[in-house]
Amino acid sequence: MLLKVSDLTKEYKRGGKSFAALNNVNFTAKTGEFISIVGCSGSGKSTLLSIIAGLQTPTDGEVFIESQPLSGLTDKEISLIRSTKIGYIPQGQSLLSNLTVIDNVCLPYVFTHNADDVKKRASDLIMQLGIGELSNCYPNSLSGGERRRAVIARALINSPKIILADEPTSDLDRKNTKEVIEIFKKIAVQGTAVIMVTHENDTQSYSDFVYELSEGTLREVFGNKLKL
Amino acid sequence: MKELGSADLAVKNLKRKPFRTAGLIILVGILSFVLFGGTILAVNLRNGLNSIKSRFGADLMIVPLGANSDMENILIKGEPNYFYFDKELANGIAQIQGVEKASSQFFLTSTSQDCCDIPVQFIGFDPNTDFTVQPWIKNIYEGNVSDGALIVGNDITVEDGEKLKFFDKTYPVAAKLEETGTGIDQTVFANMTTLKNLFYAAKEKGFSFTENIDPDNMVSTVLVKVAPGFEADEVIHNIRANIDGLQVIKTKNMMTDISENLGAFIWFLYIFAAMLLLIVLIVLSVVFSITVNERKKELSVIRALGASKRYVLSVIFKEALIVSISGGLAGTILSSILIFPFSTYISDSIGLPYLQPGVGTVILILAASLLISIAVGPAAAINSAVKISKSETYLTMREEE
Structure with a gap:
């Protein structure tokens, strides 16, 4: 398995109270898959990507990249994984x-x-x-x-083996959005797993899987490959 | 094509704000200028003082009333002058209680006119009684200084064996003295016979300063060495009790005055350098903090792309290092350009003994000044580096959106 996200929970503190940006999130990604994660603003999409990229540590759960758990790795080791195995698009x-x-x-x-x-x-x-x-x-x-x-x-x-794209089309017009998504699709076809978070819902036709993240909980809403 | 390393990134960041970068470099430059220049100046002055202390074999100098400052100017600043008193008065000094040795000297000056190669101070000593000049000359010239021969100070540009013209007569240069950083460097020494010949040559040329002076019966100063078991003040009292109309200069007091002036000057230099160091540290620290704050998102992006914390810190520290190395080198070079070629001018302006140290000491001071200047940049960047290394990359990126 290229990527495995297992029971991921991330809690933040706001005004002295903690709230879960991610709540027991699970999903996997294989080589060449194009996965879209949709959700409204503040639903935890970017938090999820940043944890997969090793930029944040989860409160609970684990991220495995090529079966290697990220927890317990040094900053240098995580940085090496991020630069060699992940292509991060902030x-x-x-x-x-x-x-x-x-x-x-x-x-x-x-x-x-x-x-x-x-x-x-x-x-x-x-x-x-x-x-x-x-x-x-x-x-x-x-x-x-x-x-x-x-x-x-x-x-x-x-x-990289995985592309993590955080709202890559948020500031683009329709024509550019389509072109960028087509580029991602092409990248996925060439063998790189693409995980894209977006608040737009018109990516389904390109994605192998579409997940929706709502109030920290992830659910699969569409699975092209499963259907096939 | 050249690859982009952390140093290249640091250079590109600095180039993005050329005026700010230039300002920081200038600031570090001023610091290194003051550190290097000030230390060299202080060391030169200390060397000068030590040199004059070691050259003065006399405890007391007896001169005509009111000639004490002229005497100091001849010895310290190298300002040619002359004054005389009756030799009869001098003859009795050696017999005064507490005087171990006494030796008279005769002063004369050359002129800037065509009859003389250079305007200098002449000091004629009596080889039979001298206890100050000859022991020192022995370091560079063996044997007695013969009649007609000159021993020249280090600043006088002439080689051994060459001749110098004074009052239209030429005299061979027997030896050149080592540098002292004092007025002695611009002085020509000769025995009394030679000095009298010089005097009569000047008289022949009709110089007015020779009028009413009889070199056979007049002297300029008597140098005194105090006998063991006597205090200088006690001997001064004895001299004053026996001889009227003369002024006694206590060499130690003259040195103390110079030493106090020098001490105050060096303290001022050190305090100024320390304050400047503090100001530079604060300014650099504030500017680096602002710069890093402005680039928080950029540095977070670099982290997100795979840079380790160490890499990000190395970019910050390399920027600081580039600034401090550039400033340090610029300040030191400028300081060297001003201090070494113009040392004579500086020495004359300060009016204190001034003797340049050896190459080894200069290199040591250079290395220390550069090291402090170079360390200032990274030291000032520590605060910013700690802040950025503690910040959460993801949260910083979000903050800046």
Whole structure:
């Protein structure tokens, strides 16, 4: 199993009282699956992704990546997993404004040094995502759709096994949203598991599984592969 | 194409705010300028004082009334001057109770006119009674200083064996003295016979300062060594009781005055440097804190992309290091450019003994100044680094949205 989320609970404290952002969440992801997690704002979607990425520790439960539990790992070990096995796409604008598109795309490489010719690979990815001519531009000169493509290229630079995309289409128009989701679908088809959280409900036709997260509880609402 | 390491990222971050970065570099530069320049200055002054202490074999100097400051200026600042009193008065000094040794000296100055190569202070000593100049000269010149030969101070640009022209007559240079950082470096020593010849040559040229002076019957100063078992003040009292119209300078007092001036100056330097260090630390710490705060989301994104805490901290510390290394080097280089080539000017302006230390000491001071300047940046960044390493990456990213 590529990813297994087991009995995951995350509690926060607000105004002295604790509340569960995630409550006993379970799901798995296999290679090449495209999973959408939908839910309204504040339902715990981003919290779930951040725990899978090792950016937060759960109050209870466990995340396994290729059967390796994340709990008990050092910051260095979790960082290594995040940079080699996970491509994380944070919510909103996350390109570094003082770096060009190609340098932004190369950034995850410098944490691991696991690519021999990173600039070549970065250029190829940028070309594949249709922004080849913007390689040496800075993020502030890019449109929302172009930035999103650059961020996707950055997430793919280390050939991750899992892509975690946090609301990747939230600030895009319909046309760009469709294009970005199609890119994710293509990535999944090529063998990378894509887990995308979104508050939009029109991703079903592309997803193998759709989960809904509501008040911290996850339930499966759609399973393409199961149907097939 | 070059790959992007944490140092490159730090450089790019610094370039993003060029004025802020330049300001921080200038600030560290000022610190290293003061640290290096100030320490070199302080060490030079201490060396100068030590040098003059070791050169002064006399406990007392007897000069005409009112000539005490002229005497100090000749010895400390190298300001050429002359004054005389009756040799008869000098002759009795050696017999006064408590005087172990007494030796007279005759002063003369050259001029900046064509008849002289350079304007200098001449000091003529009596080889038979001298106990201050000859022991020192022995370090660099064996044998007696012959008639007509000159021993020149270190600042006088002439080599051994060359000749110097004074009052249209040439004199061979027997030796050049080692540097003292005092007025002695601009002084020419010779025996009394040579000094008298110089005097008569000047008189021949018609210089007015030779009028009414008889070098055979006049002296400028008498240097006294106090006999064991006597206090300097006791001997001064004895001299004053026996001879009128002369002023007695206690060498120790002169040194104490210089030492006190120097001590105050060095304290001021150290306090100023310490305050500057504190100010630079505070300013850098505040600026780094603001910078890191501004870039919280960016640093969190780097973490989310797989950077370890260590990597993020290394970016922060490398930025601080680049600032402090650049500032440290700039300040030290500027300080060196001003201090070493202009040491004579500085020495003249300060009016205190000033002697540059050896290369080893300079390198040591350089290393220490650089080390402190370079350490300032990372030290100021510690607070910001601790804050960012304690922050939750995910929560920080959400805060900034």
